[in-house]
Amino acid sequence: MSKIGVFVCHCGTNISSVVDVYKVAEAAAQMPGVSYAAEYKYMCSEPGQQMILDAIKEHGLNRIVIAACSPRMHETTFRKMLKKSKINEYLLEIANIREQDAWVHPPGEEATEKAIDLVRMAVAKVAKNEPLKSSLIPITKKALVVGGGIAGIQAALDIADAGHEVVLLEREPSIGGRMVMLDKTFPTLDCSACISTPKMVDVSAHPNIKLLTYAEVAAVKGYIGNFTVTIRQKAKYVNQDICTGCGICEDKCPKKVTSEFNKGLSDRPAIYKLFPQAVPAKPVIDRETCLMLQNGKCGICAKVCPVEGCIDYEAKDVEYDEDFGAVILATGYKLVDWGGMYDEYGAGRYPDVIDGLTFERLVNASGPTEGHIQRPSDGKEPKTVVIVKCVGSRDPKKGKPYCSRACCMYAAKHAHQILDKIHGARVFIFYIDVRTPGKNYEEFYDQTRKDGAVYVRGRVSRIYSDGEGLVCQGEDTLLNKQVRVKADLVVLETAMEPNEGAGELTGLFGASRDVNGWIQEAHPKLRPVETQVGGVFLAGACQGPKDIPDTVAQASAAAAKVIGLLNQDEMETSPMIAAIDESKCSGCGACEPICPYRAITLETIRSREGRFTNAERVIAKVNAGLCQGCGACTVACRTGAIDLLGFRNAQILTEVDALWQ
């Protein structure tokens, strides 16, 4: 038997000057289930709250309706108040008679009538409210960072410095990502390796960081605070504990394959470190190309290795589970395969048409040419270089619709480097727009133009060979003329796209991706480093094209979120989540795909069904840690087995009914 108390607030004169609060209280007293109604000047004030608490005691009330301002304003205030009483804090409803009544209507009958309706709806609903209890979930105090580029490195260091354990997982044999491939970074032109390799060493030396290279995420279970991640450690075939990193094996390996790190400009052995400053500084054997592992004939590395038992051809991939409380995805980007998109640029038939990252290796002091810009076809120094921007970016027809953000700046940097290193060089940059929104970016671009780079506004429509060299043909849209430039080297500043395998990985964690495959942030402005999935955060270019400063800033932001989470021992969850009436659930699974949080799973249970005492059937289960309480599943449920606590079907229907009583 519900004994409902209704408390009507004057809100000074905010409400009472428009709504006849006395009449509302009188009407409320007559409503079914209501055993007490009162009005007061300021319900939210100390005496107001005391008045409610007194009335609860005096009249034995067991449910409360407060007609006052918006629940978005004071619902938590009154819930806290109820904690002082015997009443569960969820046996409370607020009738919004200020923002949605007194403030939007003129004084008079109608406003009062509406207030009474709103109170009636609240009274009807509260009668069907049930006590709810928020639950506490424990938090595993360890973070997983997936991806060892600069984003992952920064995030891991920040979390580790705050005193939490971190596992940094990288699928390549070394951390460092794209940044270590670069030569210099804009706009300051400091050497990329000089600023990133110390951070890599910090990672390997940090007591709170466990570094896993050549490893992948195989499976993910659990939810915020309680993830269980299956990690697949690929076999390195080199015992990392005893290897001294002397490098003799790399020198002696007879098998040479194209170096991915040098973008095909040089070769590497089958037993290799990704690059000389790799962390960890120990080689792995690439099993796809190793002669010993492929056909059992070679074994030279084992023979020349000075450490006995270090090379182990019998090593196997290992899979194991590890628990984490939070995850940061930092899977980064790759450049688009422009050959498949832009046949008019030769589709890879011309060796002297290269992408920006290849140019970085070409101009890099530790690259295959030791920093001398030599064109790939014949090793000659190019005199005229054409740089084409937005190749694949801002091109919805053939490439990606978005702007890749960093290209304008690194195109300017490339131009600067060419003009700096090659005496008498000429650089033509074809562009759509020049976008330089960053600190000191515009100044850098300006300087590049002063250095002599010629900016031509227009797209290159075709790159062809005239029998002697390459010709770039395009339109100068400012002159409204076709132009042709004979080039010794063409650098295409190609679009960024999500890294290989990022989609599958995002899927494993249940996060979603946008139309272009970038990982979707929870809110584009206000929750930029969180995913839709609680406890899974993101950093760097996996969320969208970014330059290094933005990537590092986002990595630290994600780390701050993780530290905040891991600093708690337990987490309180909202009790207003979906609940399943197992007796009604038919296990049809219609709710499962609707849930944006993958909180619903189908499970097989054993129960008593009629004369079968141990019948097996499938039902849906809601994971309280994952459910955010949107209620989408309730509409999909055919049997009405799923309901949303706090907003049950019966509660909403009774509100509707109350309007026409």
Add this chain to the structure above:
Amino acid sequence: MAIDKTAGTAPGAMIGLSADGTEASAPKILAFCCNWCTYTGADLAGLNRMKYPANVRVVRVPCSGRVNPQFILRAFQKGADGVMVCGCHPGDCHYATGNYFTRRRFMLMRNLLEFNGIDPKRFHARWISGSEAAKFRDTIAEVAAQVSALGPNTRYREER
């Protein structure tokens, strides 16, 4: 509290008020508003002291995707003259995808209502964000005007 002097009365805002002498026929409109966008927008309309017809009653739901078609049917059965389902703009849903379900259901719901002899003009789905107080005001005024023009919904009103 700041009062927005620019917040005026929307055209048609006075429709349904008793002043015109037809108080008996003032329509009642039920609006299911999602907690994160439209309900917040409605609160903001109050904060800005915007004026709109008093015949709308808001039911707060966590998400427009929570609105079961059953709720809408029940409202019409009880005699609601108009029903609105309001949520975040597509792509802005607090729960990522809820309003896409709403959008799809809305199309089907209109057909169902038509089949049942209820003018689909009585049923509206609108996207109103937490900052669009003026849009909330204008939408209520517009729907109220449309629904008043249709007269009372007596199709399924239970005789008592």
Add this chain to the structure above:
Amino acid sequence: MIRYAYFPGCASESTALSTTLANNFVFGRIGIDLVEIKDWNCCGATSAHTLSEPLGLALPARSLAWAEKNLPELDVVTGCASCYARLKLTNYRVRQDESARYMVEKIIEAPYEAKREVYNFLDILSPADVRGRIEEQIVRRFKNLKAACYYGCLNIRPAEVTGAKDRENPQAMDELARLTGAEPVDWGFKTECCGAAHQNDAAFETRPLARRILENARACGADVILTACPMCQLNLEMRQAEYARKRKDEKRGKASFPLLDVVLPPPEKETIPVLSITELLALSMGAGSGRLRLDVHHVPVSGVLSKGFRDENESEVMI
């Protein structure tokens, strides 16, 4: 016997006379029967569709509707890229858009449902079995003949309509040319517009288009340009003398086309013969140059013929 409904196009009996003779020779040899669409009319290229969409669709539709009614089991083929583009687009629009079909049917006063496909010669010569038949008919193969295969824009574009997969570097003609012993060169202007449609009304803009095609073919070492369209064919041939004059002017310091200062130097050689792919096939199948009326070409084709043929018996055959 493979049969097609054939839309000859206006050029077939005038400027493309030698190509038509070669077509008849080649298709006769390989057993493809072209059934001419009776009372066919101009497809409207290239002015009709720019002036009036209904006219642009109705002109081709009239001929296609006749074929659909009287040769219902045959797909349509045409030897001209302009005609191909108009016929194909009409088919495409009528299939895509009910209202376009209604409009077209009203204008031509006949039903037209675009039931059959429209092809160009490259399409019908490319399937493996047809290539096999061509190979059987080849009696002599060219020696040291480098060919720049020029597809033209309208055989390929717009790709949504034509369904062409390889838009920038198509291979169909290259493969046919290889059958004749010619070596296709890798060059940059396979599908670039030659500007044929606007040579008269927009000469200043379009003259450089054909010129750069010719010059790039030359620069890439081609002895001959092969075409699959009588319009391209005519345009590429007719302007060569003019370009030669222009180059002379430029050498004397009178710039003709405004370009950046880093332009290509004009190639030294003055002219390059242009043949249609079927002419090359016909020559390789044994047709004589007199029979094919190769003398009607604006640019002498002697350069191609003088290359001679390979002979399996070691002795070279001259025509």
